[in-house]
Amino acid sequence: MTENPLLLDCDVLVGHDVTTGRWGRPENVAKVFAESGISGGVVSGLRAVHFDVPSGNDEARQVADGNGWSTCPVLDLRDPLGAEKELERQLASDTPPRAIRLAPTAQSVEPAYPAFGHVAQLLVDAGLTIFTEGDVRKVGPALRGLGARVVFLDTHFYYLGDFVLLARSEPGFHTSTRMLTGPDSLEIVAAEVGAERLVLGCRTPFHETRSVIRRLLSSKLSPDEIAQAGSRSLTTLLEPAC
């Protein structure tokens, strides 16, 4: 096991998960980070996913600022007109975001809906990285051909082959490591398209973060590849586009 690479979680949620009734509390995130050796991460607000985008994004920003984490605002795909306004507000802020999170499944928006394509194009035009939930087999094709930088947060290893096919022709496509839990899943992605496409994602505090970390650190990736997936991929994605 590789010791002590810098670890950053690209997939942190705070607020109320209305589907299970569980809560993501900032203090619980901090506790899990400390126990798991994670130095920070990118936090989004479930209030924005499920209820009210501006106040939810403001809440997530407060949490991020108070803990030294980064924030990833959410846009509501059910309201593309509101999404235009919220994106404008975010970009006009003193510290504009480098990434936006989309939640098509939670918001019951199919990738083929006009709203999804419109919002995705807005984000590409703004040079922002898209962090998206949802089945990579459905969401991935809707983001092809745009020159988008994307992190698929819900790639399950059952569909790893679909991700690799997409990533071969889309240099901006990345995947969270969270559900790449097969014995050779991380290794296949690294061999096929490079470890720079792997981004550590734990969905702290709702997913079992320790399982994701242990999988990465005990993988057969090289120490450099583990360091790449553990933090460098995310850091690069949060840099301004050239």
Place this chain on the structure above:
Amino acid sequence: MLIDVHAHWGPWFFSMDVASIDTNIDGLNRFGIDLQLVSAIEAIVYDAPLGNRSLAEQLPADPRLRGMIVVDPRRLDEARTDLDELLAGDGRTRWVGAKIHTEYSRTPMTSPAMQAAIELTTEYGLPTLVHTWGDTVVDLADVAARVPGARVLAGHMGANGWPRVPEAADRCDRVWFEPCWSAPEANRIRWILDRIDPGRMMFGTDATLIDPSVALGALEAADLTPDEHEAVTHRNAIALFGL
């Protein structure tokens, strides 16, 4: 000591390369697993009798491997033949339990065929690992309660149905719980062990479908007491499977 009560051998139809028994052995070595109870993927997803016999040829590859005989509830006559043949002679030193998969056998947990399958494995004195998902973890407890002497292990302990494990434990004292899951939600094991006897849970990985690190990480996160750790990692498995 670490005993993995939920593992497999053989190829999967996903984009992965785990067909060789060497994948199992590599996992045993890398993660310090002392015994692994294995069923054949071929038997689960395609042909139970043929898969059981394929596994019989693989078990001698490593002394840490034990077999789980897969029973297809739709083929109980053939299952009885498997049990007779594989358990004959010193067969019980290699085969220590049975495995039933509800979804791949397209047999609902609440169906008469599922109960009949568990009656059969109980007749042969085998603890039976049954795939559970969602509310079926409670349904399995109800089936076990109806079959005198049945001892069943709820594979995945219901996965996303884990909040119902305490209810399942209350419904029947002959059901145990095994928590492996490819997408584990946080803090399940600790939450459940705060509500049920630690004698009811045991460690499993779902290898070689899932990397053992995933189950080990979840176990670490549960912050087990020394007694809980001993119970979950090996004591309960030794008692249930007679290892």
